[in-house]
Amino acid sequence: MVSHPIPSFLQVFCGVNVIAYYSSEIFLAAEFSEVSALSASLGFGIINWLFALPAFYTIDTFGRRNLLLTTFPLMAICLFFTGFSFYIPTNPAKIACIALGIYLFGMVYSPGEGPVPFTYSAEAYPLYIRPIGMSLATATTWFFNFLLAVTWPSLQAAFTPTGAFGWYGGWNIIGFFLVLLLVPETKEKTLEELDAVFSVPLRTFARYGLAQFFYFWKRYIFRQDISPPAVPHAGGVDYHRDSFKQEKQHNPTARV
Numbered sequence: 677m678v679s680h681p682i683p684s685f686l687q688v689f690c691g692v693n694v695i696a697y698y699s700s701e702i703f704l705a706a707e708f709s710e711v712s713a714l715s716a717s718l719g720f721g722i723i724n725w726l727f728a729l730p731a732f733y734t735i736d737t738f739g740r741r742n743l744l745l746t747t748f749p750l751m752a753i754c755l756f757f758t759g760f761s762f763y764i765p766t767n768p769a770k771i772a773c774i775a776l777g778i779y780l781f782g783m784v785y786s787p788g789e790g791p792v793p794f795t796y797s798a799e800a801y802p803l804y805i806r807p808i809g810m811s812l813a814t815a816t817t818w819f820f821n822f823l824l825a826v827t828w829p830s831l832q833a834a835f836t837p838t839g840a841f842g843w844y845g846g847w848n849i850i851g852f853f854l855v856l857l858l859v860p861e862t863k864e865k866t867l868e869e870l871d872a873v874f875s876v877p878l879r880t881f882a883r884y885g886l887a888q889f890f891y892f893w894k895r896y897i898f899r900q901d902i903s904p905p906a907v908p909h910a911g912g913v914d915y916h917r918d919s920f921k922q923e924k925q926h927n928p929t930a931r932v
Contacts, residue, residue, distance in 0.1 A: 678858055678878060679858045679860065679874070679878075680797065680800045680801060680809060680812075680813070681813060682851075682854050682855065682858060682859055683740075683744065683789070683792055683793035683796045683797070683855070683859065684813040684814075684817045685816055685817075685820060686744075686748075686789060686793075686848075686851040686854065686855075688817055688820040688821050689847045689851070690748070690751055690785065690789055690844065690847060690848050690851060691751075691755060691781075691824075691841070691844030691845075691847065691848070692781075692782075692785050692789075692790070693824050694824055694828045694844065695778055695781065695782070696721075696724075697825055697828070698828055698829075699713075699716070699717040699720050699778070700713045700714055700716075700717045701713075702774075702778070702837070703716045703717065703774070703775070705762075705837055706761075706762065706771055706774040706775075706837075707766055707770065707771065712771075716775055716778075719775075719779065720778060720779065720782050723779055723782040723786070724782045724785070724786050724790070725786075726786075727782065727783045727785075727786035727787055728786040728787060728790055728791060730787045731743075731786070731787045731790070731791040731792075735791060735792065735795060735863075736863060736864070739861050739863040740792050740795060740796050740861060740863055741855065741859055741860065741861040741862075741863075742861070743787065743788040743789075743792055744788060744789060744792055744851075744852075744855045744859065745852060745856060747785065747787070748788075748789070748848045748851045748855065749848070749849070749852055750780075750784040751781055751784050751785055751788075751845075751848045752845045752846070752849050752852075753845075754777050754778075754780045755777070755841045755842070755844055755848065756842060757773070757776075757780075758773075758774055758777030758781065758841050759777075759837065759840070759841030759842045759845065760838060761773035761777055762774065762836070762837045762838045762841075763838065789851075793817070794813075796859075796862060797809065797810055799862040799865070799870060800862065800870075800874065803867065828840070856885040856886075856888070856889055857882040857885040857886070858878060858881070860873050860874065860876065860881060861873075861907075872909045875909075876908045876909055880908050881908055884908050887905035888904070891904050891905055
């Protein structure tokens with residue numbers, strides 16, 4: 677049950693709602709004009725919508741876990757870039773860098789951490805408690821949504837815009853490791869397979885996550901020819917695409 681609410685929590689605590697709610701004020705703090713700030717806010721909304729469309733394809737091909745593991749580091753980089761851009765002296769480069777960082781963040785968030793939590797929550801809970809589980813996931817999202825909305829002005833005043841963006845950039849790094857160690861993949865799994873996936877002890881899956889992390893560095897950074905770690909699961913279930921294929925209906929009148 678630990679892994680289930682993590683995507684819903686991080687969906688908000690990655691900082692997207694702060695940008696969505698306070699984008700005009702953020703752009704004004706970056707010394708945009710009022711008209712430019714409103715236009716830039718509209719641009720963020722359009723980007724958020726457009727870049728959510730690829731998720732129709734990637735969420736079932738690239739996978740839920742892989743999308744999260746890919747987008748969290750990129751979102752962190754975008755937020756750090758945006759925050760440090762406030763140190764640029766007042767000139768067009770400052771405005772361009774802040775807008776670029778926020779827009780890139782929206783491009784990365786929309787196909788990953790945006791749609792994945794809703795899909796993941798619908799798959800992670802067993803059927804007999806799925807309504808309660810989805811209620812918990814939704815309540816988690818909106819509770820932290822409210823928390824971020826009411827704390828951002830104080831956070832920005834205390835930390836400065838650079839520190840506030842850095843704060844949520846740090847949460848994206850934390851989110852990467854939470855997903856790596858605690859959130860299994862649910863792509864292309866039947867109900868029986870999902871039961872097996874979530875029957876794996878957290879300690880066992882955390883060891884797999886660490887092994888996967890070091891495998892990535894050894895395989896793609898140091899170019900070592902090694903095999904990927906085996907995905908742990910409860911015994912008795914094979915994971916393959918054929919399990920989704922429906923059996924043909926028997927027709928007694930058909931010729932053999």
